[in-house]
Amino acid sequence: MKCIVLAGGSGDRLWPLSRKNYPKQFIHIKENRSLFQETIARNIPFCEEFYIITSDRYANIVEGQLQVFQGLRYRCFYEEEGKKTAPAVAIACLCDNRSEDYLVVSTDHIIEGGDYKGAIARAKSYIPQGKLVSIGVTADRFEPGYGYFRQVNGHTEFHHSEVSEQIPEGESWEYDTGILLFNGGDYLHELSRKSPMLYAQIRECVDRLDTYGRNVQIPKALVEEIEPVSIGRAVTSVSEKVQLLTGEFNWRRIMTLESLADYYHGEDSGKVIQNECENVSVLNEASHQLVVANGLSDVIVVNTADAVYISRKNETDQIKNIIRDNYEEQQAYFDEGTVYYTAWGIKETLHYGTSCRVKKITIFPGKELSRHVHKLRTEHWTVVSGTASILLGEELKEYGPGGNIFVPMGMAHQIANRSAEDLVIIEVSVGELEYGHGTDLTRLAGQPMVKTDCDELVRLEPAFKDNLWGGTRLRDVYGKKCNYDVIAESWELSTHKAGQSVVATGKSKGLMLGEYIDRFGRGILGWKCEPYERFPLLIKFIDSHQCLSIQVHPGDDYALQKEDEYGKNELWYVVDCEPDSYLYCGFSKDTDEEEVRQRIEDGTLPEILNKIPVRKGESYFIETGTVHAIGPGVLICEIQQSSNVTYRLYDYKRRDKYGELRELHVDKAMDVVNFHKKDMEAAKTMECKYFSVERYDLAEENSFNLDDSSFRAFVVLEGTGTIRCGEEEIPYRPADCFFVPAGKKTVAFEGSGIVLKVQV
Numbered sequence: 001m002k003c004i005v006l007a008g009g010s011g012d013r014l015w016p017l018s019r020k021n022y023p024k025q026f027i028h029i030k031e032n033r034s035l036f037q038e039t040i041a042r043n044i045p046f047c048e049e050f051y052i053i054t055s056d057r058y059a060n061i062v063e064g065q066l067q068v069f070q071g072l073r074y075r076c077f078y079e080e081e082g083k084k085t086a087p088a089v090a091i092a093c094l095c096d097n098r099s100e101d102y103l104v105v106s107t108d109h110i111i112e113g114g115d116y117k118g119a120i121a122r123a124k125s126y127i128p129q130g131k132l133v134s135i136g137v138t139a140d141r142f143e144p145g146y147g148y149f150r151q152v153n154g155h156t157e158f159h160h161s162e163v164s165e166q167i168p169e170g171e172s173w174e175y176d177t178g179i180l181l182f183n184g185g186d187y188l189h190e191l192s193r194k195s196p197m198l199y200a201q202i203r204e205c206v207d208r209l210d211t212y213g214r215n216v217q218i219p220k221a222l223v224e225e226i227e228p229v230s231i232g233r234a235v236t237s238v239s240e241k242v243q244l245l246t247g248e249f250n251w252r253r254i255m256t257l258e259s260l261a262d263y264y265h266g267e268d269s270g271k272v273i274q275n276e277c278e279n280v281s282v283l284n285e286a287s288h289q290l291v292v293a294n295g296l297s298d299v300i301v302v303n304t305a306d307a308v309y310i311s312r313k314n315e316t317d318q319i320k321n322i323i324r325d326n327y328e329e330q331q332a333y334f335d336e337g338t339v340y341y342t343a344w345g346i347k348e349t350l351h352y353g354t355s356c357r358v359k360k361i362t363i364f365p366g367k368e369l370s371r372h373v374h375k376l377r378t379e380h381w382t383v384v385s386g387t388a389s390i391l392l393g394e395e396l397k398e399y400g401p402g403g404n405i406f407v408p409m410g411m412a413h414q415i416a417n418r419s420a421e422d423l424v425i426i427e428v429s430v431g432e433l434e435y436g437h438g439t440d441l442t443r444l445a446g447q448p449m450v451k452t453d454c455d456e457l458v459r460l461e462p463a464f465k466d467n468l469w470g471g472t473r474l475r476d477v478y479g480k481k482c483n484y485d486v487i488a489e490s491w492e493l494s495t496h497k498a499g500q501s502v503v504a505t506g507k508s509k510g511l512m513l514g515e516y517i518d519r520f521g522r523g524i525l526g527w528k529c530e531p532y533e534r535f536p537l538l539i540k541f542i543d544s545h546q547c548l549s550i551q552v553h554p555g556d557d558y559a560l561q562k563e564d565e566y567g568k569n570e571l572w573y574v575v576d577c578e579p580d581s582y583l584y585c586g587f588s589k590d591t592d593e594e595e596v597r598q599r600i601e602d603g604t605l606p607e608i609l610n611k612i613p614v615r616k617g618e619s620y621f622i623e624t625g626t627v628h629a630i631g632p633g634v635l636i637c638e639i640q641q642s643s644n645v646t647y648r649l650y651d652y653k654r655r656d657k658y659g660e661l662r663e664l665h666v667d668k669a670m671d672v673v674n675f676h677k678k679d680m681e682a683a684k685t686m687e688c689k690y691f692s693v694e695r696y697d698l699a700e701e702n703s704f705n706l707d708d709s710s711f712r713a714f715v716v717l718e719g720t721g722t723i724r725c726g727e728e729e730i731p732y733r734p735a736d737c738f739f740v741p742a743g744k745k746t747v748a749f750e751g752s753g754i755v756l757k758v759q760v
């Protein structure tokens, strides 16, 4: 199950604890951790990957706060413009397979005590029935701003209250916690039924999204037409598939300063003295300041290092209007506090004077600042913890705790954290600071200070596909970790946006293959890959439990022009097959568009295709333009150009589990299909201009000398043992795929089996 974390709220009602650019989900409500971090920690036991949906303004905060979760698998979706929860969740689901299950959570909840785990387990058990499970907790009164639901005779009723009121006698309502569990396909199907227009717009947006990287930027221009609407309004309040479930845990939402004070049970935080006060809450975030309140009643005081808010209780909400009316003059205080996240760490202002400024600077492991110079100020750094690598002028030195570094005006400097721990320094800047001079910082060209050597060899973990014709062999026989009902394909070596493989071993574990290549540079692909703008290959296993669609792939010219993709020449290596298995490949006679269209209509297209019996160990080249389909019962290792363009001509009028027909692309297929008779036979050699594949029996040959012309991929078909390259030694088993960066080296196998060696 994946966790969709909704972390986009602005939450200015908690000012001055929260700021426009540092909203409530990221502030430390509990010691040393934010609600966002706590949300992640709470759901790690249930979810193997996190999708964080938030505003692009919070990107540095999110990345910074995720640093504490080593090895966490996550992807961030950064919205340039929020469109509320229904579109946000749909975008994340549409970037995935329909078979994926999700737990959707918000980041302004406090959940303490009770059985959260039990509620998630119970809710999860409804997902296979196609339910969208909404978790509530028993409510004792209606509070303004909260949502409530109840189920009466199987029918779900919703309630939103504007004012505080008692729940009518005899009625039992639950808070809608916003925690939802469902299968992605079910959610999307309900959204498409209930809001077809919205669904179509979101699909169009996702089709145009750049999802190559780990993090996905959602540009404003792509969502302009999309109506902002909550999941509640678009789906859960109108769908018959909703299952309400009562969670037995203590839940609260932090909406206002009053609810926060209430959470602290009226206890003041930090250094506070109250004298002759009644019903007063003092939230003191400034650890070195004492707040003294005298003779007050019904008041909340919030003290922070740079701003204080004093308000009558139950009226703190007015801050929204106060901010609106005073924004221009006091913007700095409303937008930013003293803590500021950057791409490399955190800056916290400790003292802010006109000619002297003191900051606590945290630099995350493996991060560095740019090489730069200040003309009008000096800087003095004291290392508090960690190890600083500092380049001063041309001199590079390392400093541990207590180390002092003076940076004179005009001296080029650069600082990096090459260790595995946070680096904390105190910085004292003296001179003419930014007032009236613009930013006194000139960036200089420089070499990166943090360099990690590329692993000699890595094992990859695949992305999976759930096309309806798939089987379960990849899990049952090859032990692939995927819980879909059917696993049609595993994309073992892929940087394609429709499914990237992930590095599973070594220093770069967890990186998507595309990120890995970016990190170490395209040089690791070898000089033969230089002409390709994108990573050129894709290797996958295909398990056909049923026949695939009858289809055709375009060549480079057509695909690049119409689809912004490479063409899709492919090679099929038959890893295993049932007796009497076959492939369709090419027409068995000359034909034309009219006949083919007619046969698609009446379902007789297979009659004019070559039906080729296949045997284990054979291979077939499927040139672009060749009409083809894999028959049932075949397990194939496919080596192809990196492309996902398939034009389906015929799909047996099959329907998916939601009763929908899969899309056909007959017009485009007609543009690219070769109507001539084709004589097909098994390939004698497995090479074409895009790649070459060699099959090795490890009993005969188990050591390979590589060069710098191309990276190599080794796909294990049979056998177990270990694969070794330089210092790296990794166990292998059937259906494993290894990526070896280009360079002169030797890869050796110890053990038996059969492998395919693939290169450009």
Ligand SMILES: O=P(O)(O)OC[C@H]1O[C@@H](O)[C@@H](O)[C@@H](O)[C@@H]1O
Binding pocket: 467, 468, 489, 542, 548, 549, 550, 551, 570, 629, 630, 638, 646, 648
């Ligand atoms: O369109 P369907 O029937 O799902 O088949 C799609 C699959 O077809 C196979 O022939 C290969 O080209 C695969 O790379 C592709 O993913």
